[in-house]
Amino acid sequence: MSASVSTAPSTTPAKVTPSAHTSTGRLGWLVLPALLFFVVFAVVPLIGVFVLSFTSWDGIGAISFTGLKSWTAVLTDPGLPHALWVTFLIIVLSWIAQTPLSILLGVFISGSQKYRAVLAVLFFLPLLLSAAAVSIAYKALLDPNFGLGPGLKLAILTQDWLGKSTLAMGVVIFIIAWQWIPFHSLIYQGAIRQIPTSMYEAAQIDGAGRVRQFFSITLPQLKNTMITSSTLMIVGSLTTFDLIFVLTGGGPNDATRALALDMYLTGFRANQMGLASAIAVILVVVGLILAQVLQRLGGKERNSQLEGA
């Protein structure tokens, strides 16, 4: 917990306590518009995807119940463990690529020097581009015949980036990091600024050096932020679709065919909505498990915080 814990009890009760316990009846209807949208386009579909996973549907014709047929097909298809493995790789590798660099960059832009704020504004630029735009631009930039590498006649940049399995995965991870590291460093920057100076002063008196201060003060104080940031990263990686769809279409040889893309291709390209629904249910389950794990890591005392992600 960050130092602000100590200020919480004194400032919050007066502001948080709802005064109008009797007003529920008059206020209850205000949630209805939002609730209506959420039920129709999130809750019903969530139940629906479960139901559809027991049917056979080509996306146009009639829907017929086929029991466990879709599930048997999905669970015995080697495509599923492969898609899970690809998704797992993207989650883990993009976390490893982003987290240390985001913290480092967050520490850097949290400094008070003016130019660092200017840099932060520039760092944020990639986030304005759509995943489609980023993928298209990188596809051009990495083109083995007409891209940046052959233009500069640099052999190391002139590779069949999207044609080789490991390279394509590397490119996906790099682009995720390129686009999202600035966002996460902004989150870390906000948290770093909340660490009280007194902690560093005390450490200085104790003779702790800069590196020591980073590891024994900054890093532990960032624990909660790290969980918020990691949750966003993991959920983002789990549902990566646009980027891979435009960049590689899942190739080469399905090397980047992650779960969300697998669902789309099975449902809307191969017209097997029943199978795709089963994959979607697996996607939901994986998402819920990951959310639970992260919540546990965060400890019980801060369970409401995760919801902020």
Place this chain on the structure above:
Amino acid sequence: MATQTATRRTGSSRSAGAPANGTTARKNWLGGAFGWLWLLIVLIPIYWIVITSFKSSAGYFGTNPLLPSATPTLDNYKLVLQNDFVRYFMNSVIVTVGATIPAVLISFMAAFAIVRGAGRWLKAVNALFLMGLAIPLQATIIPIYLIIIKAGMYNSLGAIILPSIAFAIPLTVLILSNFVRDVPNELFEAMRMDGSSEWGTMWRLAFPLTRPALVTVTIYQGLQIWNGFLLPLIFTDRADLRVLPLALWTFQGQYSVNIPAVLASVVLTTLPILVLYIVGRRQLLSGLTAGFSK
């Protein structure tokens, strides 16, 4: 929750210009070196995209890729504009405005009720919205597709707008309710003394006081919807209904060998967002810090 609220308030006042602490003004060689290195990593591709988009499609490959063209041309931009860019731009504007504004308004009403009201009903609704944060909503796309077809909405901008509103609700309600909670209770009491209805209090007191948060979530959700790809891809297949990301993708499919033209389309689709970012960057950056660094 209480901790969260207090912490966030500290965060937002800090980013509003109060003296920072922690690593203030200390030299940090590693961070500094990496900061400048990252600047290059961010800017070189963007720089390359922009300068290449002004090169002629025929002669671009012979030139140094990192030097601007000696004879810049607007031909690529003309080609993109001739390919119905204006229509796609308008589609994107309609979808983004049509989804973001209602989403933020109904989320604000819900957030107000959740914070100011009490009882099991509102608690249950809040829990339902929070659940929406843990579930990858993309996974619900197939049943939504079925709903859209049954409602006769396939191939309409409404088919993109309605689910976008629903997907934006959980996070928007969460952030806005944190901010409504920050409004001092005495102000609500004063409004009540003056005989204001809850409806009036909501719009005349809570709405103006949560304005910074409202602007931030509007920008954030607007950006998400503007850049959205999956919903337009699945719910429309008519050329005149394409939104920009989808148009970009089809354009790239048609002109993939004409790299300068493809890059011009990337620049052109990002330009409106860039202009908005230049205008509202302070709001967005400090708002995001306040919203996520809890």
